[in-house]
Amino acid sequence: MISNPVPWPNGAKVACAITFDMDADSLVHIEHPQDSIKRVSTISMLRYGPTVGVPRILETYRRHGLKQTFFVPAWCIEQYPHAVEAMVKDGHEVGFHGYIHEAPNSLTREDEYYWMQRSIDTVVKHTGKRPRGNRSPLYNFSNHTADLLVEEKFLYDSSLMADDVPYILKTKVGELVEIPTSWATDDWPPYVHSIDLNYVMQVMAPERAMEVFLSEFEAMRQVGGGLWVGIWHPFVSGRLSRWLRVEKMIDYMLGTGEVWFATLEQIAGHILECRKNGTYVPRVEQLPYYHQPVAPKRV
Numbered sequence: 001m002i003s004n005p006v007p008w009p010n011g012a013k014v015a016c017a018i019t020f021d022m023d024a025d026s027l028v029h030i031e032h033p034q035d036s037i038k039r040v041s042t043i044s045m046l047r048y049g050p051t052v053g054v055p056r057i058l059e060t061y062r063r064h065g066l067k068q069t070f071f072v073p074a075w076c077i078e079q080y081p082h083a084v085e086a087m088v089k090d091g092h093e094v095g096f097h098g099y100i101h102e103a104p105n106s107l108t109r110e111d112e113y114y115w116m117q118r119s120i121d122t123v124v125k126h127t128g129k130r131p132r133g134n135r136s137p138l139y140n141f142s143n144h145t146a147d148l149l150v151e152e153k154f155l156y157d158s159s160l161m162a163d164d165v166p167y168i169l170k171t172k173v174g175e176l177v178e179i180p181t182s183w184a185t186d187d188w189p190p191y192v193h194s195i196d197l198n199y200v201m202q203v204m205a206p207e208r209a210m211e212v213f214l215s216e217f218e219a220m221r222q223v224g225g226g227l228w229v230g231i232w233h234p235f236v237s238g239r240l241s242r243w244l245r246v247e248k249m250i251d252y253m254l255g256t257g258e259v260w261f262a263t264l265e266q267i268a269g270h271i272l273e274c275r276k277n278g279t280y281v282p283r284v285e286q287l288p289y290y291h292q293p294v295a296p297k298r299v
Ligand SMILES: [Zn+2]
Pocket: 021, 022, 023, 097, 101, 137, 138
């Protein structure tokens, strides 16, 4: 059912990663650049992430001995340095997630590269390490993103959705590992309701959201050689009722004895290692998909 299952370490059937995008209030400033500071309630909702969500999440990870990946816009690192220091202190990975959650596919190549380089400097200054991975804000990966990531020596991207398992993104300048995402394991559809963020959904109970997230997990586990990546946000999944349900989920996943919980950097490293020693041949996708607009013409 998965044409190219991955041989995960220790015979695990699924590689699992909970990734948190700590966007904080970058979201409202980028959505409403003229008057974001007047939207005080929304700013407060988003500040819940770095102030309440992140400490709660880190505490759970410590108890379970998990090292996971956080993607943080550089502006948020500057604004909430203590939240990021706490991630680094506990040994978690911090990846690149734009400067202030700008959409790379709305920028010129030059502007995208400027903000990428400036953000890398911020990540290095606050974590002591260059980011190895990218998640494009709101999955807004551009036709230049892969090339720029290769030029900046990134190991992987985690913004695209073209497979069940990691694959290789190939461009004219080089390659990256893609660790694919899915809206099915993103926490916005079940949970986010915000008029200011232009995203109005009926809020689901944690049990209903978990049904969707776990359906993805069980399918991967049943077939084997699969990948499960949560694309979550501290202000969303870090809320108490949701996080208590996540703790049960982590216990359940670990209890199967069939999962490898890892950072995305470790997962990408494993794929390249297997490729090198000949135990796995990842699928390759060439980017960009299109060079010209695709518009049907009347004949
Ligand atoms: Zn984000």
